[in-house]
Amino acid sequence: MTDSPPTTKLPAQSPPVDPAETEAVGGRAAAGVGRLSWWHGDGGEGAKRNLALIGVLLALFVIGAATRSDLYSNPDWVWANMLSILKLASVVGVVTVGMTFVIIGGGIDLSVGAIVALAGVWCTTVATQSFGAGGMIFTAIIVGIAVGLVNGTLIAYGRLVPFIATLAMLVAARGLAAEISQKQTQISQNSTINGIASTDLLGIPLLVYILAAVVAAGWVLLNRTTFGRRTVAVGGNPEAARLAGINVRLHTLLLYALSGLCCGIAAIMLTAQATSAQAAMANLYELDAIAAVIIGGTLLSGGRGTIVGSLLGVIIFATITNLFAINGLSTEAQNMVKGGIIVAAVLIQQIQFGSLSQFFRRNRLTTS
Amino acid sequence: MTGNDVVSGTGVSPAEAPAEGGEVVLRLTDVVKTFPGVRALDGVQLEVRAGEVHCLLGQNGAGKSTLIKVLAGVHRPDSGHVEWRGEAVSFANPQAAMRSGIATIYQELDLVEDLSVAENAFLGHEPRRFGFIRRGHMASRTRQILGRLGHAEIPPNRMVRALPAAGKQVVSMARALSHEARLIIMDEPSAVLAHDEVENLFRIIRELTAQGIAVIYISHRLEEIREIGDRVTVLKDGRTTAANLPARETPTSDLVSRMTGRTIEYVFPDRPTESVVGDDLLQVDGLTRSGEFADVSLSVRAGEIVGIAGLVGSGRSEVLETIYGARTAEAGSVRMAGRALRPGSVGAAVKAGMGMAPEERKSQALLLGEPIYRNVTLATFSRYARFGFTDASRERAEADRIAENLEMRPRDVRRAVRTLSGGNQQKVVVGRWLLGDTKLLLLDEPTRGVDVGARAELYQVIRQLAAQGVGVLLVSSEVPEVLGLADRVLVMREGRVVRTAPAGELDEDTVLDLVMAGSLMEGAPA
Ligand SMILES: Nc1ncnc2c1ncn2[C@@H]1O[C@H](COP(=O)(O)OP(=O)(O)OP(=O)(O)O)[C@@H](O)[C@H]1O
Ligand SMILES: [Mg+2]
Numbered sequence: 001m002t003d004s005p006p007t008t009k010l011p012a013q014s015p016p017v018d019p020a021e022t023e024a025v026g027g028r029a030a031a032g033v034g035r036l037s038w039w040h041g042d043g044g045e046g047a048k049r050n051l052a053l054i055g056v057l058l059a060l061f062v063i064g065a066a067t068r069s070d071l072y073s074n075p076d077w078v079w080a081n082m083l084s085i086l087k088l089a090s091v092v093g094v095v096t097v098g099m100t101f102v103i104i105g106g107g108i109d110l111s112v113g114a115i116v117a118l119a120g121v122w123c124t125t126v127a128t129q130s131f132g133a134g135g136m137i138f139t140a141i142i143v144g145i146a147v148g149l150v151n152g153t154l155i156a157y158g159r160l161v162p163f164i165a166t167l168a169m170l171v172a173a174r175g176l177a178a179e180i181s182q183k184q185t186q187i188s189q190n191s192t193i194n195g196i197a198s199t200d201l202l203g204i205p206l207l208v209y210i211l212a213a214v215v216a217a218g219w220v221l222l223n224r225t226t227f228g229r230r231t232v233a234v235g236g237n238p239e240a241a242r243l244a245g246i247n248v249r250l251h252t253l254l255l256y257a258l259s260g261l262c263c264g265i266a267a268i269m270l271t272a273q274a275t276s277a278q279a280a281m282a283n284l285y286e287l288d289a290i291a292a293v294i295i296g297g298t299l300l301s302g303g304r305g306t307i308v309g310s311l312l313g314v315i316i317f318a319t320i321t322n323l324f325a326i327n328g329l330s331t332e333a334q335n336m337v338k339g340g341i342i343v344a345a346v347l348i349q350q351i352q353f354g355s356l357s358q359f360f361r362r363n364r365l366t367t368s
Numbered sequence: 369m370t371g372n373d374v375v376s377g378t379g380v381s382p383a384e385a386p387a388e389g390g391e392v393v394l395r396l397t398d399v400v401k402t403f404p405g406v407r408a409l410d411g412v413q414l415e416v417r418a419g420e421v422h423c424l425l426g427q428n429g430a431g432k433s434t435l436i437k438v439l440a441g442v443h444r445p446d447s448g449h450v451e452w453r454g455e456a457v458s459f460a461n462p463q464a465a466m467r468s469g470i471a472t473i474y475q476e477l478d479l480v481e482d483l484s485v486a487e488n489a490f491l492g493h494e495p496r497r498f499g500f501i502r503r504g505h506m507a508s509r510t511r512q513i514l515g516r517l518g519h520a521e522i523p524p525n526r527m528v529r530a531l532p533a534a535g536k537q538v539v540s541m542a543r544a545l546s547h548e549a550r551l552i553i554m555d556e557p558s559a560v561l562a563h564d565e566v567e568n569l570f571r572i573i574r575e576l577t578a579q580g581i582a583v584i585y586i587s588h589r590l591e592e593i594r595e596i597g598d599r600v601t602v603l604k605d606g607r608t609t610a611a612n613l614p615a616r617e618t619p620t621s622d623l624v625s626r627m628t629g630r631t632i633e634y635v636f637p638d639r640p641t642e643s644v645v646g647d648d649l650l651q652v653d654g655l656t657r658s659g660e661f662a663d664v665s666l667s668v669r670a671g672e673i674v675g676i677a678g679l680v681g682s683g684r685s686e687v688l689e690t691i692y693g694a695r696t697a698e699a700g701s702v703r704m705a706g707r708a709l710r711p712g713s714v715g716a717a718v719k720a721g722m723g724m725a726p727e728e729r730k731s732q733a734l735l736l737g738e739p740i741y742r743n744v745t746l747a748t749f750s751r752y753a754r755f756g757f758t759d760a761s762r763e764r765a766e767a768d769r770i771a772e773n774l775e776m777r778p779r780d781v782r783r784a785v786r787t788l789s790g791g792n793q794q795k796v797v798v799g800r801w802l803l804g805d806t807k808l809l810l811l812d813e814p815t816r817g818v819d820v821g822a823r824a825e826l827y828q829v830i831r832q833l834a835a836q837g838v839g840v841l842l843v844s845s846e847v848p849e850v851l852g853l854a855d856r857v858l859v860m861r862e863g864r865v866v867r868t869a870p871a872g873e874l875d876e877d878t879v880l881d882l883v884m885a886g887s888l889m890e891g892a893p894a
Contacts, residue, residue: 224757226750233746236735243694243726243733244747244800245718304737 049297053312056341060319068326081322083205089318090211091116091269092288093311097218098262099289100310104222105255106235106302107162111151112263113285114173119143119267120277121177124186133192140271141264147173148260152253170286178279185278188271197272207269214265219307231255236303291342292317316341390418393582394439394551399448401434401606403787406778408434409445410606416551419580421573423593423615426603427627427819428791429777432586433475435603436553439584440472441465453550463492471549473540475556475586475790475817476730479528486510486524489542513542516575518568533560533728534680541572552576553584556790558592559817562680562845563880570596588791588819589846590620602626628821636852637831646670648706649839650808652691655700660686661863664700668808668839673830675842675854675871677879683863684843685727688810691841692724693717704808721807723747725798725814727843733797734785741767741781743796748804770799773829775822791817795826802829808839815849827853847879859883 065072072078095112102109122128123140131139147169154165188194199206222228230251233241242248266285271277292313298305317338324334394416401409409431416422424432437443439450441459450457452468459465465472479488486507487494494501495509510524519538522531528539537560544552554573558566573583573596587593593600597615601608602623610626625631650668655661661683668674678684689695691702696712703709704720717724726732735743741760744767745752752759752766767781774795776788785793798814811830815823830853834840844850850857851871859867859874859882867874867882 226753226756226758229742229749229758232738233735236737237731237733239731240733240735240746242714243692243724245714246746247715303735 050306050309050312053296053309053316056316057312057319060316060323064319064323064326067323071326081326083203083208085315085318085322086208086211087205088321089314090205090207091266091273091282092285092292092317093211093314094214094262094266094269095282095285096289096292096310096314097214097307098259099286100218100293100296100298100305100307101222101231102162102255102259103290103293103298103300104235104302104305105231105252106238107155107252107255108166108290108300109151109256109259110163110166110286111147111169111173112259112289113282114170114177115144115147115260115263116267116270116282116285117277117279118147118173118177118180119264120271120281121181121186121279123267124188124271124277125180129189133190136188136190136193136271137268140267141261144260144262144264144267145257146260148257148263149253151260152256155256156249156252174279181277181279183279185276187276193268193272194275195272196269197275207273210265210269214262215307215311222307227254232303234302288314288317291338294346295342390420390580390582392416393418393453395449395451396435396439397449397451399435399438399450400446401431401438401443402446405780405783406787407606409438409448411608412448412603412606413608413611414601415612416582416584417599418550418582419577420598421577421583421585421596421615423597423600424584424586424603425590425593425600425623425627427777428775428795428817428822429789430603430627431606432603433555433789434606436472436474436555436584436586439465439470439551439553440474441470466493466547466549469548469550470553471544471547471551472553473537473544473555473557475559477536477540479536479539479543481529482527484525484527485514485522485531485539485542488528488539489513489524489546491543493547509546510542513545514538516545517541517572532681534562534565537561537565541569549581551582551584555586556588556817557585558587558589560680563847564679564884566592588817588823590623590820604629624820627819630821637828639855640835646837649704650691650841651701651703651706653701653703655687655690655702656698657686657690657695658698660695661690661860664860664863664865666841666858666865666868668841670807670837670839671834672856673834673840673842673854675844675850675857676860677844677847677850677857677883678860679883680845682860682883684860685812687860688724688812688841688843689726691717692722692810694724694726718747721805722810723801723804723806723808724810725801725812727812727816729793729797729816733800734793736786737784739782740771740776740785740788740796743785744770744781744799745803747800751804766803767799770802771795773802773825774799775825791819791822794818795822798826802833806838808841809833810841812843813845814842815844815846847876847883851876851879 071081095116099109099112119140122143123136128136128139151166151169154160155162158165196206196210201209222231230241230246233244233246234248234251238248266282267277270282274281293305293310294300295313295316296306296309296311298309320338320341321334324331324337392415394414396412396414399409399412400407412431412435414422414435424435426432434443438445441462441464444458452470457468459468462472480491483491489510490506495505496502507524511520514520514522514524517538519535522535522538528536531539537557541557557569561569573585577583585593585597593615600610600613600615600618600623602610602613604627613623621631647670648667649670650666652664652666655664664683664687666674676684676687686695690697693709693712693714693716701708702711704717704722707720709720710716730736735746741764742749745763748766749758749763752762764781768779770776771779771781776792776795776799785796788796794815794817798811801809809830814830815826818826830840842850842854851874854871857869857871857874857879858865859879861883
């Protein structure tokens with residue numbers, strides 16, 4: 001079809017292969033086909049991407065079952081393994097929720113890993129630990145928000161490009177974390193904090209509940225509140241948002257603060273897991289988070305994205321890590337596969353939108 | 369010919385001299401194109417002859433742009449036949465259509481803003497040697513084409529971003545001419561052009577047709593079709609309802625009723641007999657931005673419609689944007705109901721009750737991927753929200769009301785704005801400010817691309833708002849619109865207000881004379 005000469009006979013019923021139509025997919029899902037109306041909240045395209053991601057997860061599960069059938073034959077182990085995957089995903093997952101907002105809002109935050117480290121180190125200094133668990137949590141969150149506000153101010157009011165501003169912050173925040181910790185590993189003596197990572201409720205780790213709560217809050221914030229609506233507007237068409245009376249700069253500032261807040265929460269979780277903090281912690285979290293957001297179907301250029309997609313992206317990465325671990329393979333090979341997965345996920349989405357959606361549509365047209 | 373079957377009555381015979389001259393180069397039979405949930409084309413017939421200007425008429429959403437996208441290779445028809453110069457064709461992509469001699473100027477300009485004029489004109493078919501683009505050659509050919517278009521002053525190496533809307537239109541025309549096209553399709557080219565630019569466009573079209581090139585011309589302005597068109601094909605709901613009507617002789621009422629299926633007295637709503645004009649609402653004094661406009665003073669009272677007439681580039685849009693705070697004034701003041709507004713703050717203006725429908729719907733107003741209702745409520749959604757939670761059903765209901773008032777098609781407000789036709793997108797932009805408690809409406813080209821029927825509806829709505837005490841400041845390139853709708857008219861030229869008068873005291877010719885930078889008018893009273 002593609003390499004046909006410029007002029008060919010028109011078949012009586014030529015299949016509608018049409019690149020321009022792919023753009024209209026959202027419109028179709030939103031076109032009010034009654035039984036699909038639950039898609040509206042997250043956007044029709046998003047829901048379909050998410051189905052594809054769930055397919056990837058299932059495939060990974062099958063690969064795991066095929067390579068380690070001995071382990072997978074035990075249902076208890078499978079359940080425990082799933083929980084450990086979620087636990088593995090929890091910290092990056094929380095960071096990714098904040099990142100999703102920033103990216104939908106048309107920006108990017110490269111400093112998330114560094115903020116986690118700074119918040120982790122700051123909340124485990126001897127002085128902070130003397131205030132107890134509450135003081136440590138408060139400190140981590142305030143440090144996260146404060147750094148986010150600095151990012152946001154530089155970008156929204158200082159007109160720095162987000163990439164540059166947060167890259168600078170990445171370097172600076174890790175430097176400050178090393179300074180505060182004297183490059184030492186700071187042990188957390190607080191059993192309440194450490195307990196966050198080791199406590200189970202109803203057989204499920206507390207960390208997983210925290211992730212679920214942050215994801216749920218993020219979903220509501222994005223899909224049901226004016227804040228979420230502004231985020232989409234500011235990322236989708238900042239000029240239109242501005243002319244509609246939305247304070248684009250203030251909102252941009254808030255987005256980075258939100259990302260910082262998520263980093264603060266993640267810092268507590270990670271510190272609890274390691275029962276310590278150090279300047280090199282949460283290394284390269286920014287890449288994991290951005291990759292998960294992209295795999296989740298959020299446009300890097302802003303204006304569109306889903307929280308659920310990002311969550312699935314994080315879980316896919318954690319599952320791959322787990323898969324390599326249970327098969328005793330090296331982390332180097334694992335990183336190569338992760339890189340491949342990023343490319344594959346994007347390709348799958350494109351194929352899905354090109355031919356697959358056409359296929360579904362044609363079938364629906366003929367059946368309706 | 370199938371097209372003739374649907375033509376009925378009123379002495380319709382393809383008797384136009386120029387049309388008779390050329391042979392049929394393009395023939396479409398029963399072309400169907402569906403989008404999910406919409407039959408955009410539902411059996412279209414079209415016949416175009418060499419050397420004629422064939423006009424396409426139809427309401428917003430009738431399928432005109434879809435039809436030309438089928439011809440241009442952007443869309444593939446689901447069924448039907450396209451015969452181009454005696455051969456059945458189906459273009460796999462726009463390049464294929466261009467290679468076979470069909471060039472298109474789209475309704476929504478498709479220029480790459482960060483490339484130069486020459487690069488845009490030759491995008492995709494740059495002159496090359498050994499794989500390298502021949503920049504000098506490309507620039508000189510561009511200069512030559514621009515000269516032919518009467519715009520030798522546009523430098524070929526200027527970034528397109530830096531050009532005004534009319535300049536971009538010229539570049540997109542230059543792109544069409546850079547191909548050896550036998551058919552040039554123009555989708556509402558005049559919508560962004562000022563009066564004199566339209567004259568220039570017509571001169572170019574006449575040159576092209578004299579060389580035997582066929583032109584398909586789309587416009588909602590009937591007087592343009594009378595002036596430039598040879599034959600007219602009318603589309604309604606994706607179907608050809610009349611084909612090959614003579615462009616000059618067919619009565620307007622006939623065209624309109626074939627387009628809309630009803631008769632429209634598309635006149636302006638009556639001005640209220642007793643004066644409903646209230647207190648001063650907007651007071652602008654000595655507003656200045658160097659290089660754009662200087663010393664602009666005006667006032668709008670509650671319930672009053674004030675029109676600004678002027679050419680593109682006369683500073684009228686800039687004045688509107690500055691009043692709204694989207695640009696920061698260098699001097700002068702803007703007061704709403706007596707209180708000075710902070711310069712350069714849209715937030716302050718909106719809080720004071722202003723709303724502005726900007727000139728460029730795509731870049732300045734719309735979230736294309738978002739549903740209609742979210743675009744309509746973009747400025748008001750937080751008012752419907754409770755404790756920060758949006759109320760989607762309320763928003764849909766409000767948007768639905770607007771969609772009904774403005775005859776939006778399709779009426780489903782959950783549809784993405786991207787899938788709407790140009791005129792319907794425009795209704796979304798204007799509709800946004802008909803919600804909420806806007807006290808002063810700033811409308812920049814509110815009827816750009818809107819069809820005659822919906823236009824009459826929009827005028828009604830604006831008049832009704834005024835009757836309720838809303839002040840309106842209207843900018844339009846169409847002088848009859850300003851004169852017909854406004855109570856008071858300001859004429860701007862080169863960044864200055866050259867005349868203020870009640871609309872009744874001005875006529876079209878007077879305004880056009882004032883608007884043109886004629887030396888005759890240099891001494892006009894300010
Ligand atoms: N990509 C798309 N996806 C879904 N529907 C579409 C798409 N493009 C156009 N449509 C629909 O097809 C119909 C015809 O649209 P089209 O743009 O051809 O109208 P038009 O005659 O050019 O109108 P206007 O005068 O407003 O420009 C409309 O109902 C529109 O909503
Ligand atoms: Mg159109």
